[in-house]
Amino acid sequence: MRRKRQKFTIPSKYLLLIMTCVCVLLMTVTFFTDLIVAPFGRIAGVVIVPFQSGVSRIGGWLTDRSEELQTIRDLMAENESLRAQVDALTIENNSLQQDKYELNHLRELYKLDQEYEEFHKIGARVVSSDSGNWFHSFVIDKGSLDGIAPDMNVMAGSGLVGRVTEVGDDWAKVMAIIDDDSNVSAMVLSTEDACMVQGNLETMNNSGVITFSKLINGEKPVQEGDKVVTSYISTKYLPGILIGYVTHVSADANNLTSSGYITPAVDFAHLEEVLVITDLKKDYSGVLDE
């Protein structure tokens, strides 16, 4: 009985050939369409993601405990300095409150809305990150059932993390802006000049910065430390989200544009919880029209 079944086995070179064909076929299909990614993703979501969230919760708990022990002393020193800072900030806050009151008053006069401050957000936990060392993407524990769709923007704290590229039922894949493959249309806040922010493995590894390029040299020069935010002309990213700060600018050889480095506002090494903005850019322009 067993012997008979063994006779049916395919020689391994033919198996290799067949599987290679299958791979090439699947590659071409997924490259041109999105047809078969969804069922695969659904199966994987059911089988793998629960384990991942479990293990990463345990891992997170363990690192939390060890970090707690290490940082208590640091925190005490930091507490001192922060208290001093709180006093200074309280004074500053008071004057700002007055300014804000005045600003609200003026806004009312101009009938301006505060549209882009009111994105709808939902929180999500990072359950796993890209297991290779070449790219930076990660998986979060909310998916299409929670209302997440591809191209939604992801933030952590005040800064832009990336955007959702793939969605399963209860998981979604996020490509970070520091990913070597990522491009973000951005602008420098102080001069309102547009540029492209590109993730770069090399600079990120060396000094924790990402590159920007095609910054058109305007009348005012861009300074180091200027804020860089997502631009109005991006098709995927909502406007006005902080990307990071300019750390180095140099003029290109053509003398028309500049390029340089940006320090991201988000600490990508310790990303645990993120906020997904459920407003999409393409719907967002519709909101503006209303």
Added chain:
Amino acid sequence: MKRNFFMAFMVIFCFVLQSTLFQTLSFGGIAPNLLIIITAIFGFMCGKKCGLWVGFFAGLLYDIFFGSVLCYHAMILMYIGYMNGYFKQIFYKDDVKLPILMIFASDMVYNLIYYILMFLLRGRFHFGFYFMHIIIPENVYTILVTILIYPLIRDMIYRLEDAGQRGDDSFA
């Protein structure tokens, strides 16, 4: 049959560990490559077909979660598993040099292919940097992890084969 279950379990187990725990254990952003380790081990211990299937499914899982195109890593890992299968003839249980050498070579080949296809073709020519900062650290770290976990996996495979039939390449 038992071995197939064991293979499926190991692939899922290693992928989950790789994408969660090992990312927090990474030094300077570099994590060891567990998927390469199991693909190579199953390759030179159980033969070409085993290596092929383990590589394929490990790569497929990676593609589903992190890849941009399906079956891309699956194909690279599949070939690595298959190539490792050729060394089954000269593998014997107490030799540690061959596994370490094979896993080192597999990781190197995997990363070189990856660099050429994903970075060189996009105009990132600074090979020296990527070699020194990604490939070599990952290799070293992977070898260290191999030394720790290889005896465990080897013993598990042997126990499984002793319990069941000793049929070689009975898969598929």
